[in-house]
Amino acid sequence: MDLRAMDFGVSDELLGTFVPVLVYWVYSGMYALLGGFENYRLHSKEDEETKNLVSKGTVVKGVLLQQAVQAVVATILFAVTGNDNDAAMVQQSSIIVLLRQFVVAMLVLDTWQYFMHRYMHQNKFLYRHIHSQHHKLVVPYAFGALYNHPLEGLILDTIGGALSFLLSGMSPRASIFFFSFATIKTVDDHCGLWLPGNLFHIFFRNNSAYHDIHHQLYGNKYNFSQPFFVTWDRILGTYMPYSLEKRAGGGLEARPSKDCKDD
Known part of the structure; x- marks a missing residue:
């Protein structure tokens, strides 16, 4: 795979900034269309409408604000690292190099988000005034994945993404693919559905059911x-395994596994 041979017709920096935004709305839109499949929902449609503490219009506005901030930061980041990116592009001609950079970026992003996310729960001030905004979605849905307080979006997602880009050494062209993939994964984790054959559920223990546990009161810690x-959760004792059970009235429900012991 030679990324240098690809000609998209516009700058890699522009694509790296806006393609993940487009991917977010297209992919979450697909899940919005699938939301009527009650048998695959982790919460009922009624619960989505009654338990969430924020309107969908407000969620859309909040996500668009975060994406605007991300676009500004990405533009600045690409401008500052412009000279280094030319050299990085030359080095990224092999699939092995790209895979290594993707793995590094994934580990960096996971590490940053775990510790920042956990601290926002442990610090009562930060939780009350910042992170609780995301938890107004007691019943997560796809296009609410990036609904956060603007400061949280900047700290967790934007800075975390910038660190992943810088420390992995990927080029703007490689970042198009990485951040599009990360966006799809984040949306999938919040989709509130358990669809058969979903590859994310097969290859990742961190999935829509796993994250749904976190959005419930009993899984808040x-x-x-x-x-x-789920590496950091396992290492540091914050891992709560789940089991999928039939929900009364149809559908599925993610619940803590019966062998899960509370701290």
Whole structure:
């Protein structure tokens, strides 16, 4: 795979800034269309309408604000690292190099988000005034994945993404693919559905059911890991395994496993 041979017709920096935004709305839009499949929902449609503490219009506005901030930061980041990116592009001609950079970026993003996310739960001031905004979505849905307080969006997602980009050494062209993938994974984790054949559910323990546990009151101090692996939760004792059970009235429900012991 030679990324240098690809000609998209516009700058890699522009694509790296806006393609993940487009991917977010297209992919979450697909899940919005699938939301009527009650048998695959982790919460009922009625619960989504009654338990969430914020309107969908407000969620859309909040996500658009965060994406605008991300676009500004990405533009600045690409401008500052412009000279280094030319050299990085030359080095990224092999699939092995790209895979290594993707793995590094995934580990960096997971590590940053775990510790920042967990601290926002442990610090009462930060939780009350910042992170609680995201938890107004007691019943998560796809296009609410990036609904956060603007400061949280800047700290967790924007800075975390910038660190992943810088420390992995990827080029703007490689970042198009990485951040699009990360966006899809984040949306999938919040989709509130358990669809058969979903590859994310097969290859990642950190998935829509795992993260749904975190959004419930009993899981508020567990399952901080996002968006890829559950490594830090396992290492630091905040891992709450789940089981899927039939929900009364149809559908599924993610519940803590019966062998899960509270701290």
